[in-house]
Amino acid sequence: MKFIINGQQMTVEADPRTSLLDLLRDHLHLFGAKKGCNQGACGACTVLVDDGERILSCLALAVQYDGREITTVEGLAGEAGMHPLQNAFIEHDGFQCGYCTPGQICSALGMIAEWKRGVPSHVTGDVCSSQISLSSDELRERMSGNLCRCGAYNGIVDAIETYVEGAK
């Protein structure tokens, strides 16, 4: 199997039973994406595919993503240092133990792209609207696939809001 992972071409031999999460962690030793529940309930394994679409790597067979581009939390920092969303998580205490954080950060980047594209959510009043404002309710609903057992949600929401404001 061939992938572009965090911008680098990689060739990996693996059994078809290997999940994308196990491929990243066990074969490539990229330990950013976490194995929380391994059944799609917690979001700790969230990674970005191709143009930044967020998926759950635990429910993805690696072989199904052969030829695709994968970005994990390790691929977000640039030469100038950490990604601004990573800095915002630090600034706002967007974590306590940190286990869910890589998934939260990847998920938030995917979420922002969906919101900018106009994807409606469960709490969107008018699903036909092309301009949906990213209210706190919208943000929380759109991030509901990422659990934080420490309960750092207020900090996570603040961090994402600060990043969205700063990116304007």
Place this chain on the structure above:
Amino acid sequence: MTPFTYARAYDVAEAVRLGQAGTTKYLGGGTNLVDLMRETIERPTALVDVTGLSSAIEGRPDGSWLIGCAAKNTAVAEHPVIRERFPVLTRAIVAGASAQIRNMATVGGNLMQRTRCAYFYDDDGSRCNKREPGQGCDALGGFNRMHAILGGSDQCVATHPSDMCVALSALGAVVHLESASGKRTVPLTEFHRVPGHEPGIETVLLPGELITHVELPPIGFSHHSNYRKVRDRASYAFALVSVAAAISLDGGSIKDVRLALGGVGTKPWRSWKAEAALKGQRPSVAGFRSAIDAELADAKALRDNSFKIDLARRTVVAVLSDLTGVSA
């Protein structure tokens, strides 16, 4: 997981050819199948990846819309025409799962997803007629708060988990199928089976038959529709009760209505009896209540889920009241 081979299909003919072996499964986004394989509840010896088949969402000259089996849930929910003409479908999709899962899950796969009955999943510790025919059902005398009140049998009371299918049921969607013996179409309301004596057989699919498209027929009033889901937490949970409804009024009475329920049935529950009771009536809370009571007359509560009867009644009355401007 038990070992399997993996192949990608790039057109329907190739998929159907590869899918003929008895223990082959078609693979969409994998969000349910991969999990079931990891639990060894599903043990296919071969997977045919059909995510490379059509994901197009196309209007046809007769006003219907055709959705390719590989279209992702998010792509359907965000499509401008679906949002405008079939808002019940967009609402149902965004009420289900999480955004990550909706980005992976396909329309064809959503129709094939299996129940989340905890006894079905508990391969080592529980009896389940769906998993192992004739074994018995531990849900019937067990913790059955989440289970079905409609369409159950003495073999199985597992609910169908999909939100999307509830909207598709209300919209009268048609499932396009293809196999080695040809093409056919099946109304979505007849695609899923109630458990009866064979709870392991959940759809009318023939061995090797593939879902190629889902068709939304033209309905003049589908834009006047909504989906409401009641669950234990505000987001990312399966339904206790959900309601998909579309309605048209003419001169102050109900000209046509579509109503389907989720979270209460062993399949997406199109409420034909309630629809028949509503047609021609003037919209009123009393009328809505007696219509849904006609549907729920068949409901059978288990030890822990009798609350679903009341909850379904109230949710239907609320949704129909909203759509018709009647104050509940």
